[in-house]
Amino acid sequence: MSDVSLKQVRIGVAGAGVFGRNHANKIKANPRATLVGIFDLSAERAEALASEMQTQAFTELSAILAEVDALVVATPAIAHGGVARAAIDAGKHxxxxxxxxxxxxxxxxLCQHAAERGLVLQAGHQERYIFQAMGLFEVEERPSLLHATRVGLPSVRGADVSVTLDLMVHDIDLARLLFRAEPVAITATRLAGQPDNPDAVxxxxxxxxxxxxRFLASRAxxxxxxxxxxNYAGGEVAIDFIAKSFSDGPGFGLHADFATRIPxxxxxxTADFIAAILGERQVAISAVDGAAAVRIAEAIDTSTRKDL
Structure with missing residues (x-):
């Protein structure tokens, strides 16, 4: 469904945590969007963020859905499926x-229901924009080997799901794009945390x-x-995401100024989401790709339990 008649997309945010605040700021900054409100099961959290953003607080999901054209789901990960399905089934992007x-x-x-209703369903794999700014997606050659390390300090944020779904899912998505293929074999080891909710994998x-x-993800x-x-035939591309630097060993002509290209x-x-709702472009990060990353993450977590 293309809402080309809309001039201003009315968007709500579900979740009043760190990511909810970040998304609310981006919506407020976009001239083609109106931040309708913040939904959270906690009235205190919803009201605090809504006050900060000068918008309305909601503690009932159905109430905010009645007021919006679209919803950004930034709740704890365990609730993503239920909240998004309610929004999609209510006809919201x-x-x-x-x-x-x-x-x-x-x-x-989620993919099935959005497709049936002709709704925009965009996955939040924003790190793709960084690779796009580097020029990595324009490299025609497939890599032979990829090593990804994504580790951080202990945190309760994201701990409702495995570290695989919380952190490693970023690198799974990027690897699928670079290899242009699906994995045919998966092996994994839990390094820390509980069998049903590992903290390092x-x-x-x-x-x-x-x-x-080869992936290493840890929140411990x-x-x-x-x-x-x-690794490519002609050399190695090495990226330090924290330092925002990289080396272009094969000489692909990658963009060293990627951080300024996509600040x-x-x-x-957010801008691409709005453009897709208005029928100006295809969805930037498809839900099908988002679902594929979840499927691989789930298989990795299953593999960590095989030896139990």
Whole structure:
């Protein structure tokens, strides 16, 4: 469904946490959007963020859905599937923070219901914009090996789902795009945390057509580290996400000024979401891709439990 008649897209935010605040700021900053309100089950949290954003607080999901054209889902990850499904079934477009849902079954349902209703369903894998700004997606050659490390300090945020769904899902999504294929083999080891909710995981994915991705994700580390190396026939691309620097070993002509080319990935995602609602472009980050990342993350978590 293309809402080309809309001039101002009325958007609500579900979730009054850190990501809810970030998304609300981006909506307020976009001249083609109106921030209708903040929904949270906690009236105190909803009212605090709504007051800060000079908008309305909602504690009933049905109430905010009655007032909006679209909803950004930034609740705890465990609730993504239920909140987004309610919004889609109410005929509202959705941008859902990663992961798209906490289970692949719920993610598939979201894709199906959005497609049936002709609604925009965008996954919140904003790190794609960074790779796009680097020029990595324009490289035609497939890599042979990818190493991704994404570790951080202990945090309760995101702990309602595994570290695989919370953090590693970013690198899963990026690896799928670079290898242009699905994994045909997955092995994984839980390094910390509970079997049903690990806090540190190592995983190895072998991709169809060749190539391997090795991931380390942790939310139980003593310091932050976010790096990726991508090996090609002509050399290695090495990225330090914290320092916002990289080396272009193969000489692909990648953009060293990527951080200035895309200073605000979340703002870009918000603009693309609005443009898709208005029928000006296809969805920037498809829900099908978001669901694929959830499916692989789920398989990784299943693999960590095989030896129990």
């Amino acid at each position: 959705c941008l859902v923070e990663k992961p798209l849902a906490a289970t692949s079954a719920d993610a598939d349902i 190592e995983a190895v994915l072998t991709f169809e057509g060749g190539g391997e991705a 580390a003593e310091e932050r580290d976010r790096r990726m190396t991508i 605000d990935p979340m703002g870009a995602a």
